[in-house]
Amino acid sequence: MEKGIIAIAAALVLTLTAIATAIAQGITASRAMDAIARQPEAAGGIRGALVIALALMEALTIYGMLVAFMLVGKI
């Protein structure tokens, strides 16, 4: 019983963080593409900012994944 709950918790941590991050990254990427389409000359700067923003969001999923690994280790 205990183990089952831990396993579900580990799965939930990863899925919930992944869902949230996917939504956020999707919005960011689509806006960046809009911006590039509207103003192709600024593509370089936009790409740099995009990578940074995506990495900062990515970090949240990574934290979730670390927690999930820790939980899996406890089973």
Add this chain to the structure above:
Amino acid sequence: MEHTNVLFSIGPLQVTSTVVSMWGIILVLTLLSYLATRKLKDVPGPLQNLAEMAVEKLQSFFADSLGVKHMRKYFPIFATFFIFIIVSNYSGLLPGVGHLKGMAQPTASLSVTAGLGVVAFFTTHIIGVRERGLKRYAVSFAKPLYLCVLMLPLNLIEQFIRPMSLALRLYGNMYGEETVTEQLYEIFPIGAPLIMQVLSLLFCLLQALVFTMLLSIYVSEAVEEEE
């Protein structure tokens, strides 16, 4: 995969595979840069050409976020960060790394990335103090002054969270990649891990870029004069 496999110990110091492979990477890099700069010529040979190209690319990359003046002054430390991280990341793709004794991907160990984070922390603040003077740099954390009671603790906490998030991001990505590859290998040994390894060709470069880009943004924030 194992981060605690101690090879041998010198007194109280335990030497792990990660440490050994880090020294291996350092030796290889030293040898390469020695060979590339041994006989500098006007018409470069292949190795010198490669090194010049790498330095030029890195310079233009850091000049974007730091500005040319500060980039020239502090280029060595940023380039060192980048080259060390990217070579460590790609070392995880060599056959046998993680399974053989004495070979482990350095950046997939939290101790290494935490060390890099600590160095990044001190780099930011030492450069900040050097460029702006201790007093003005310290005051910059309390700006705007009419909100200093509110802003000071927030800014200080942020300064300590930054190296932590740098370290955790790099570690999490590299360790996660390794684990996923291993899981895929267990599901289907032939071909399946290749999917993740091709992806990690991209991710290794991206993580090295993100680490150094964030560091250079932090430094440029510490250096710039706010009005």
